[in-house]
Amino acid sequence: MILAIKHRVRETREPWTDPNHTHTKPPRDSRPVYLGEFDLPRGYLTPCPCCSPNNYKFGAGKIAWFPDEHVLRLIGPQCFRTLNPDLHDAAVAQWEKEKKETQARDYLLERRDLVEGWLLVAGELLVMARAADRFFPALSGMFDNRAGVPLYPAIRDGFLHVWEEQPEFVTNEKGETYTKMVTKLVIHNAVSGEQALKPNRKQLEVALSQARTALSQAGAFSAEYIKAASAEDKTRIAKMMQTALKAIKQCHDLLEIDCRFLRVENLQNIRGWASRPNARLQFELGFGDGRITVTKDEQSHSIIIPEALRVRVPPSFEIP
Template sequence: MPEPIEIPEENRRNIIFETDPGDGIVQEIKQHIRETGEPHTWWGHSHTKPPPGSKPIYLDEFEIPAPKDVNGVAPCPCCPHDSAKYKKGRIAWFPQEMVIRLVGKDCFAALDREGHDDAVVEMRKRQRRAREIAFILSQIPKLPQVLDTARDALPIAQDLDAVEVALKGRLENTLRMRAWQTLGAGELRVRESLTESFQRADGSTGERQIESMRIYARIRGAAILNPLNRPLAPVISKAIERLAEVATDFSDVDHGNLEDTERSRVAKLVEREQGKLRETLEKMGERQAFLSPITINTLRTWGAMPNAELRCIFERDGETLYVGRDQNGKIRVPVGRNVDLSIPRLPART
């Protein structure tokens, strides 16, 4: 039998907590465990076996500091013998007895499986509730800045959407150029003829010309040519609408008193819409990159090369982009004045 662990005499009796101990006691327990590695020596721990019918409320979980290969560290009042039983445990308050027991993660299940499972379910609900409240409280103060960022980004997105539609229309419908198929990977390729040696059937060596493709340059922002793209501005508009509603309706309410379904809805909405905004701002940056002088100049130089995979013209003059197969056949694509504005940034994640 493993060596018994000494339990302080004062912990071998029931220590009364008449009401829900609250977060202050929970944090005190977890600090004691971090500092000592001995849950059973915390002053409020009742190292007594729960009687039949006593149901726990799991207040939180903890892990005792110990090497990874060690599974048993502390004794559990639910288990026989005062030997090392567990490393991962739970803070259990038994309201009928009005005591706190620090027990192994699943040890109480051996005494009452249903009571254990119910307590785990309720603990998960409380943990989710606490996370949602903390998240909402952390995000509500940021919403004015988030909304300002989104409103500043909206006209840029609208102009980028407009130039994307016009550009793809000119390339695909007017010029019949397979721009997406050629440029979609962001690689500008050129054809090269190489001399290859080979062995003839009679054993002699000969030479032959083969054609290969070489990457001349890489460009950013080719995603603007993707025919499956969806407009960016409506995503921002919808995010503004939904987040403004949250900022108006939920800034001055007690989030702890909200119905669980409503609080979850608000937390998920704020997280989802901010995620969409971040993704959209990144896409805007990519589209801007395609219209930048460095990309347009690279395309112009490459497209004029006789061995370019796609012979083409790309030129930009202020608010006008010119595209075509050659100088005589280039056509105009209007570029809105907001396209080159600096894309605003959302507040950092916390």
């Protein structure tokens, strides 16, 4: 039942609509037994029958069974403490003890139904990562070696710079102060995804493939096996899944940063900057029809953007 409640909360984001939930305020002497915890996505709140039955107040809470009343309530994380600190603290202590004993099992059981969806997304990410690992080093090489445009060193701090004359106060040997004009690099605009052009850009395909395989293996165990497995086995499988999910998420986030370079607004910013006579680098940038073209000194060089990267944004990968 606890897993079903958590799944409904995750899907509906409305804990108070769960059919097991009781809306009445518990008596002060009603002993709670904490069976689980739930979290809502950022921006979502839920009321609490203990302290705010009519107001949306909490983004996380506890699944509490009240054996004296034979009812279940989804309440705020510390709310019953306002009614009876002693009973709340005793329930928390028991819950923490049980959680240590069952956390690996619960971690796996709560996520088994999500593994199939995660694997599908990881497969899409793998296609993009494979293309990115080949394309971005080639794109960097086109700028640096073929076109003679050292773009990454010029934008590695995340900004496009231009040369400007600016006044500077100078004091001579006599202590007299005067103004002279000096040429300085100043920020013109921001740039995104510059890390995609790093010479030592992290390769994502192998790490993502290994993590996807590990996630598949961890998710292949049945609920019955997980319940009956030794504590050591449950912990091992849970760590395997946790590590795999973390690795996939990390690859997803790095791929998302890479793809920002290819967004139209980013390429437009670079093109406009590079056409300015006072830009740190001057060249012509063309893009469209799945191709990027760099022209300098009347010499043009082009590269085709892989189909997998033309979506510009990787699919979402969320871990509850």
